[in-house]
Amino acid sequence: MQPEAKKPLISLSGIYTAYEGDHAPVIRGLSLEIHKGEFIMVGGPNGAGKTTLLESINGLLKITHGHATVCGLDVRNKGHEVRKRVGYVIQNFTFDPLTPFSVKEVVMMGRYGKMGFFRRPSAEDQQAVERAIGMMGIKELEDRPIGILSGGQQQKVLIAQNIARDPEIMLLDEPFSNLDFLSREFVMDILEKLAESGIAIVLVSHAFDDLPDRDIRLVVMKDGDICFDRTCPSEHVEATVREASTPGAIHA
Amino acid sequence: MLEFIIPNNILCHAVEAMLFVSVATAVLGVIITRIGISSVGFTMAHAAFAGAAIGMFLALPVTIAAIAASLAVALLLGPLSEKAKLSVDATLGVLFSLSMAVAIFFISYMQTLGQGFHASSLLYGDVISLYREEVYSLALLAVIVIVFVILFYKEITALIFHRKIAESTGIRVKPVYYGMLFIIAVSIALSLTIIGGLLLYVWLVTPAAIVYQFSYNLRHMFFLAPVVAGVISVGGAFTGVTCSLPVAPLTAVVFGVVFLVAVLFSPKRRISNSKN
Ligand SMILES: Nc1ncnc2c1ncn2[C@@H]1O[C@H](COP(=O)(O)OP(=O)(O)OP(=O)(O)O)[C@@H](O)[C@H]1O
Ligand SMILES: [Mg+2]
Numbered sequence: 001m002q003p004e005a006k007k008p009l010i011s012l013s014g015i016y017t018a019y020e021g022d023h024a025p026v027i028r029g030l031s032l033e034i035h036k037g038e039f040i041m042v043g044g045p046n047g048a049g050k051t052t053l054l055e056s057i058n059g060l061l062k063i064t065h066g067h068a069t070v071c072g073l074d075v076r077n078k079g080h081e082v083r084k085r086v087g088y089v090i091q092n093f094t095f096d097p098l099t100p101f102s103v104k105e106v107v108m109m110g111r112y113g114k115m116g117f118f119r120r121p122s123a124e125d126q127q128a129v130e131r132a133i134g135m136m137g138i139k140e141l142e143d144r145p146i147g148i149l150s151g152g153q154q155q156k157v158l159i160a161q162n163i164a165r166d167p168e169i170m171l172l173d174e175p176f177s178n179l180d181f182l183s184r185e186f187v188m189d190i191l192e193k194l195a196e197s198g199i200a201i202v203l204v205s206h207a208f209d210d211l212p213d214r215d216i217r218l219v220v221m222k223d224g225d226i227c228f229d230r231t232c233p234s235e236h237v238e239a240t241v242r243e244a245s246t247p248g249a250i251h252a
Numbered sequence: 253m254l255e256f257i258i259p260n261n262i263l264c265h266a267v268e269a270m271l272f273v274s275v276a277t278a279v280l281g282v283i284i285t286r287i288g289i290s291s292v293g294f295t296m297a298h299a300a301f302a303g304a305a306i307g308m309f310l311a312l313p314v315t316i317a318a319i320a321a322s323l324a325v326a327l328l329l330g331p332l333s334e335k336a337k338l339s340v341d342a343t344l345g346v347l348f349s350l351s352m353a354v355a356i357f358f359i360s361y362m363q364t365l366g367q368g369f370h371a372s373s374l375l376y377g378d379v380i381s382l383y384r385e386e387v388y389s390l391a392l393l394a395v396i397v398i399v400f401v402i403l404f405y406k407e408i409t410a411l412i413f414h415r416k417i418a419e420s421t422g423i424r425v426k427p428v429y430y431g432m433l434f435i436i437a438v439s440i441a442l443s444l445t446i447i448g449g450l451l452l453y454v455w456l457v458t459p460a461a462i463v464y465q466f467s468y469n470l471r472h473m474f475f476l477a478p479v480v481a482g483v484i485s486v487g488g489a490f491t492g493v494t495c496s497l498p499v500a501p502l503t504a505v506v507f508g509v510v511f512l513v514a515v516l517f518s519p520k521r522r523i524s525n526s527k528n
Binding site: 058060080081082083084085088090093095098099100101105106109110111112113114115117118119120145158161165 | 286403404406407409410412413414416417418419420421422423424468469470
């Protein structure tokens with residue numbers, strides 16, 4: 001193995017993350033390493049800290065203690081630089097039905113951070129947007145206002161927005177919650193392809209049916225820390241999450 | 253600047269001042285209402301009013317005092333509004349009433365001291381006794397606001413779309429957001445003595461609300477809101493000065509009437525405009 005491949009894309013060691021104004025941290029002493037092209041599934045009960053973990057990785061939330069390096073940058077003071085290189089599909093979103101942006105504009109917004117101030121979209125930006133829209137199969141929606149699409153369609157737009165960014169890492173927070181089973185398979189396929197192309201995928205999900213048919217690295221969270229982190233066959237994932245999340249389970 | 257069409261100096265300055273103020277506030281108003289921070293704009297406007305009254309009482313530069321008060325409120329509310337924890341309704345209510353109380357206290361007190369004329373310009377505005385330099389500074393303000401929107405159009409649209417998503421794409425949201433609050437504070441302070449603290453909010457919110465009755469398209473709104481506001485304000489200044497009517501209140505009434513008519517003829521027939 002080359003040393004290059006061994007250097008992790010995400011490296012968290014003993015991090016603590018608290019919400020502003022709260023004293024007790026939600027993430028407590030968590031450590032995690034993720035490499036290029038890895039596909040990781042994150043499970044665990046509601047309130048375990050999965051969303052908080054994702055937002056610690058891309059620096060939206062403030063890490064109070066510990067070390068966090070993502071894409072070779074210190075998240076604690078280079079958050080916006082990290083976010084230019086890390087996709088994040090958020091868990092909860094609602095758009096005003098009258099929001100004045102078309103699907104295409106929303107997907108383009110995925111590249112705004114990368115473009116930086118005072119720049120207009122270039123031909124390269126346009127191509128990236130076209131590609132992402134094509135990949136997600138939402139070409140026929142591209143001129144529609146995002147506010148009047150169905151929840152599942154909106155979710156696909158947000159995924160496309162993050163693909164358009166050409167990220168090195170994709171964080172997805174329950175991206176299947178609004179998708180029908182065909183779309184779930186479709187999106188899972190895309191995530192697989194992205195992982196094969198070298199993007200690290202961190203997928204928080206409670207949907208275990210459509211996992212790729214191979215061994216998967218499974219991380220289970222409980223009470224703000226990781227209680228299980230191992231590779232297991234996809235058909236065992238659901239049982240493993242269930243077992244690892246049960247109170248009193250032996251920590252791995 | 254417009255002396256070649258309006259030979260009367262007083263009328264000319266009045267028209268120019270109203271034009272520049274209305275362009276600046278209307279453009280900012282589109283951002284404020286679409287981002288959904290109308291309540292922040294509202295509170296900032298009234299804080300500026302209080303700051304100006306205190307400044308005038310203490311014989312400090314009124315505009316600086318107004319900027320300071322408005323900015324202080326912006327900095328206080330900024331972090332709260334950022335987190336969308338706008339269950340700060342009560343806080344805003346208290347701040348608003350406090351501002352009004354402070355402003356009116358000092359204005360009434362100055363009136364008993366015989367400084368009534370200046371003090372009442374804070375209440376109702378004054379377009380009659382303007383210096384040329386004041387008009388120039390308002391023109392500069394309008395230009396700065398427009399340039400700000402053009403330069404940061406990408407970031408502003410992303411903020412209007414969804415603050416958290418904007419931030420997660422790596423946009424440096426904070427500098428844009430606080431830059432915007434700063435420009436709002438300065439605009440409010442400079443417009444204050446023209447329009448008056450009691451009516452300022454009409455200029456900030458009504459033009460965007462009028463245009464919103466006919467278009468959701470942001471580019472249209474950014475273009476049409478200042479046009480509508482400019483036409484109404486220039487008309488108000490003309491009529492007011494020529495007929496010796498109070499300019500700002502007259503114009504504010506016209507804004508209100510145009511808004512009601514717009515609602516009646518709106519293809520959407522909806523009044524609410526502040527939801528994002
Ligand atoms: N904005 C917030 N302010 C304060 N505390 C929060 C906030 N968001 C989440 N928390 C707390 O942090 C803890 C972890 O929440 P988090 O959203 O990370 O859980 P999760 O694993 O994503 O759950 P779910 O499966 O329901 O999405 C919870 O105890 C929650 O109460
Ligand atoms: Mg969550």
